[in-house]
Amino acid sequence: MILVFGSGGQLGQELAALARQRGLALRGLTRAQVDIANPSQVENALAEARPSVIINAGAYTKVDRAEAEPAEAMQANATGPGVLAKACAAAGLPLIHVSTDYVFDGSQPGTYRESDPIAPLGVYGRSKAAGEHAIREILSEHVIVRTSWVYGVYGANFLKTILRLAGEREELRIVADQRGCPTSTADLAEALLAVAQALGKGRAVFGTYHFAGSGATTWHGFAQRIVAAQQPFTGRFVPVLPIRTDEYPTPAQRPANSELDSSRFSETFGYTARPWADAVDHAVEQLLAPLGTTP
Numbered sequence: 001m002i003l004v005f006g007s008g009g010q011l012g013q014e015l016a017a018l019a020r021q022r023g024l025a026l027r028g029l030t031r032a033q034v035d036i037a038n039p040s041q042v043e044n045a046l047a048e049a050r051p052s053v054i055i056n057a058g059a060y061t062k063v064d065r066a067e068a069e070p071a072e073a074m075q076a077n078a079t080g081p082g083v084l085a086k087a088c089a090a091a092g093l094p095l096i097h098v099s100t101d102y103v104f105d106g107s108q109p110g111t112y113r114e115s116d117p118i119a120p121l122g123v124y125g126r127s128k129a130a131g132e133h134a135i136r137e138i139l140s141e142h143v144i145v146r147t148s149w150v151y152g153v154y155g156a157n158f159l160k161t162i163l164r165l166a167g168e169r170e171e172l173r174i175v176a177d178q179r180g181c182p183t184s185t186a187d188l189a190e191a192l193l194a195v196a197q198a199l200g201k202g203r204a205v206f207g208t209y210h211f212a213g214s215g216a217t218t219w220h221g222f223a224q225r226i227v228a229a230q231q232p233f234t235g236r237f238v239p240v241l242p243i244r245t246d247e248y249p250t251p252a253q254r255p256a257n258s259e260l261d262s263s264r265f266s267e268t269f270g271y272t273a274r275p276w277a278d279a280v281d282h283a284v285e286q287l288l289a290p291l292g293t294t295p
C-alpha cells in the first residue's frame with residue numbers, strides 16, 4: 001500500500017484519483033490528519049497504515065509568502081522531510097519526495113540536469129533544498145523527484161488563475177522572461193506511481209531525478225495557451241501581453257530559466273510527460289467541458 005502525506009494538495013488529490021482509477025491501494029493523509037514535521041504523528045501513521053512505500057506530497061508552496069514566513073516554510077519543507085526520512089529509515093521503508101526547479105538560480109543557459117549545482121534564490125527554494133539535503137543525509141532509500149510549474153484540475157494554480165482572469169479582464173499582462181516547463185499533476189502523478197511500482201519490484205532506482213512537462217515555455221506562453229484552450233468553451237478571447245519580470249515585482253526572486261532535463265527519469269522509469277501544451281489543453285477541457293459548453 002502507498003501512503004501519501006500532504007494528500008489535500010493538488011498533487012495529493014491527483015494521486016488519489018489516479019490510484020482509484022487504477023485500482024491501486026493508496027491511502028492519503030492530509031495536513032489536518034498528520035503534520036509531517038511532527039515525529040510522533042508520522043510514526044503513528046506508519047505503524048497504523050503499514051505501507052510499503054511513502055510519497056510526500058506535502059509542502060509549504062507559497063513562494064512569495066515564504067519570504068515573510070521562513071520558519072513556516074522551513075518547518076514543512078526541511079524539518080518535515082527529515083522527520084519522514086527518519087521514520088522511513090526506522091521502519092525500513094523507501095521514501096518518494098517531490099522537490100522543485102526553484103533550487104536552481106536560473107543563470108544557466110539550456111536545461112538543468114540532476115547533477116547541476118543548486119543555488120536557490122529565495123526562502124522557498126532554500127527550504128526545499130534543505131529538505132532534499134536532510135533526506136539524502138538520513139535515508140539512502142529515497143527517490144527525490146524535482147518538478148516545475150505544477151498545475152492541474154485540483155487545488156489552486158496558475159492555470160486556474162488565468163482561466164479566472166480571462167473571464168474578468170480585458171487583457172492579461174504576463175511575464176515573458178522566465179522560462180520553464182509547465183507540468184500537469186496528471187503526468188506527475190503517473191510518474192510518481194511509476195517510481196512506486198519500480199520500488200515495489202525491488203529495483204534499485206534510488207537518487208534524484210528531474211520530471212517535468214515535455215518542452216519549455218515562458219509564463220506568457222503558458223498563459224497564451226490556456227487562453228487559447230478556453231476560447232472554444234467560453235467564446236471569450238483576451239489578449240495576453242508580454243511583460244518583463246521587473247514590471248511585475250514579487251517578494252521572491254524567481255529563476256529566469258529553470259528548464260529541467262527529464263531524460264534520466266524517462267530512461268529509468270520508461271515514462272515521459274506529454275508535450276506541455278497538450279497537457280494544458282487537456283486540463284482546460286476537463287475543467288470547462290463539464291460546464292456544458294462544447295467546442
Ligand SMILES: NC(=O)C1=CN([C@@H]2O[C@H](COP(=O)(O)OP(=O)(O)OC[C@H]3O[C@@H](n4cnc5c(N)ncnc54)[C@H](O)[C@@H]3O)[C@@H](O)[C@H]2O)C=CC1
Pocket residue numbers: 005006007008009010011012030031034035036037056057058059060061075076080098099100101128147148149150151155156
Ligand atoms: N505548485 C508548484 O508549482 C510546484 C510544486 N512543487 C512541489 O510539488 C509538491 C506538491 O505541491 P502541490 O500539490 O502543487 O502543492 P499544494 O500547495 O497544492 O499542496 C501541498 C499540501 O501540503 C500540505 N502541507 C503543508 N504543510 C504540511 C505539513 N507540515 N504536513 C503535512 N502536509 C502539509 C498542505 O496542506 C497542502 O495540502 C510539493 O513538494 C511542491 O514543493 C514543485 C515545483 C512546482
